Amino acid sequence: MSTSSKRDSLEAIGEFGLIRQLKQQWSASSPWIVKGIGDDAAILKAHQGQQLLISTDVLVEGVHFNLAYQTPKDVGWRAGVANLSDIAAMGGTPLYLLVSMAMPARIPPRHIRELYRGLQAACGPYTVELIGGDTASSPSHIFLSLTIVGSVQANRALTRSRAEVGDRIYVTGTLGDSNAGLRILQTHSKHFRSSSLSAVEKFLTRRHVRPTPRIHVGQLLADRNLAHAAIDLSDGLSSDVGHVCEESQVGAEVRGKTLPLSSQLRAFAQRNNLDPMELALQGGEDYELLFTAPAKHHQKVLAVSKQTKVPIACIGEIQPKIFGQQFERSDGRKQKLAKKGFTHFSNR
């Protein structure tokens, strides 16, 4: 590779730089599109006061999953949740799924069926139908590409771009568990007995292999018009706060003391001499929701938490853009909210 082409390498511009470039390269607008590229899902106008949401995700063996420590069913589950979570982040109802895959010939079809079973199980609580897909052979790794279609009441979709200064920042569930669970799994082979895991390890690995999409929370936030902006935590808290700030042209302050951490994460961090806060900030694939809502809706947000039995914590506030994105550590010192969440093509 020449020096000049190095500057134009994927490592240099990164995933988001690339998406930005492509967005500029291909821009148009149609009256049917309420929101195009750049959010968790596209919004298309549909019938009967509904708008359609459509989103796609790609998962690559060796990058997003590893059959060395995950079963095909786990892979399917997590792929399903990654897609469902995009619909949750828009406040929508998942409806249809298209599944494309490319498989090396070494993969036995029963593994593919297992993968589909995991996908189906993740979609189980919702009425999601498989309406299409494509299969192909692959020379080496497994590739999965899922496209999900959902619906949302017209003009109620939660986007990343409507956070307002003064909004409170909320997250569902607890953060960083998936990251810790992955670290535990990576030290084991797929043939390990989960009975050999401690209760803490069982909890954390479960949070990694069986994440829960927050569909119901998203739906209630949208239906009741409570939230200004929302995103699902797939890249990691600091990255995903950054996405909302960038799209909404605002700043944010996140307070470490208020981050919801499970006791299991704290125990794991202590035992492994890790900073639990760092695990929560940088850990990707929690598939929890982050949303912003005006302070006046605080009680109503708590009511959503009570109704859905999903914990919701206020972790900070939206600030003017000039404020930047800051993190207040537990000891009160402030630091820049650094985006170290998972990005493809980065130099890590």
Next chain:
Amino acid sequence: MSTSSKRDSLEAIGEFGLIRQLKQQWSASSPWIVKGIGDDAAILKAHQGQQLLISTDVLVEGVHFNLAYQTPKDVGWRAGVANLSDIAAMGGTPLYLLVSMAMPARIPPRHIRELYRGLQAACGPYTVELIGGDTASSPSHIFLSLTIVGSVQANRALTRSRAEVGDRIYVTGTLGDSNAGLRILQTHSKHFRSSSLSAVEKFLTRRHVRPTPRIHVGQLLADRNLAHAAIDLSDGLSSDVGHVCEESQVGAEVRGKTLPLSSQLRAFAQRNNLDPMELALQGGEDYELLFTAPAKHHQKVLAVSKQTKVPIACIGEIQPKIFGQQFERSDGRKQKLAKKGFTHFSNR
């Protein structure tokens, strides 16, 4: 791999066997779905007398394309046409595109932008908007997954399942050119000068790298209610006739004498001691349309050909299922229409 798992291998059950199994594993029905999995695109109910079409395709480096003899722009063009062609085969209008890709870090972003330019160029004659996608890194090969959304007048979509006994079988354009073009390209590196190609070779390679989706033909057939069934020729004529027969529960007779072959294909076949008929029957990725229409519409079908300036040839007739799928050779002898079109996971 054990003997028992070998019987359950992808090679043994093949792509269509796998799709069938997955269809059975995950079946449901919703009043919004007009047609789910199993056709060129799914049909969803939409607004204002329109139905939505949605289709997805996966393309893998080393399987569907090869940068050794294709430029990134070629790859993008062909990926776009593969998707547009699915909408053409439903008689629809392409509207939106979602593009997912996984790329090894070795690929320079300018190649990705070139690929998008090819995609955009293929979509150029139509108002297709990019509304989403996902990018990821890949450990080895490039993986592309496209999802296209289109619309069609309610209940006018052309499916594979409504061919009727007595229907004439039509195809657009000429068959086998893409197959021949690919064979020519495979004997060259990407650095060859196209000026070194003969006029015949230029025509055939062009037909491979720049196929045309038959959007307008499909639209007119649907709008004017002329065709009973349609499919695009992506797997190869014999395979794709087979798909229509299977879905419609009918047989078919295809007459070799009437297959539309370009003079360039005949010249190429003669020079290389190949059977041009075989190239036309088994060659995939022509992206021409195959459709069936009642004999009474013959003149109207010819009018579509005239209006769109796309040749349309009658190549046979739909027969009762018991007839099977037969091919009448030019010498009058009949043989089974063998499905040797490209299938993934096959033992070829």
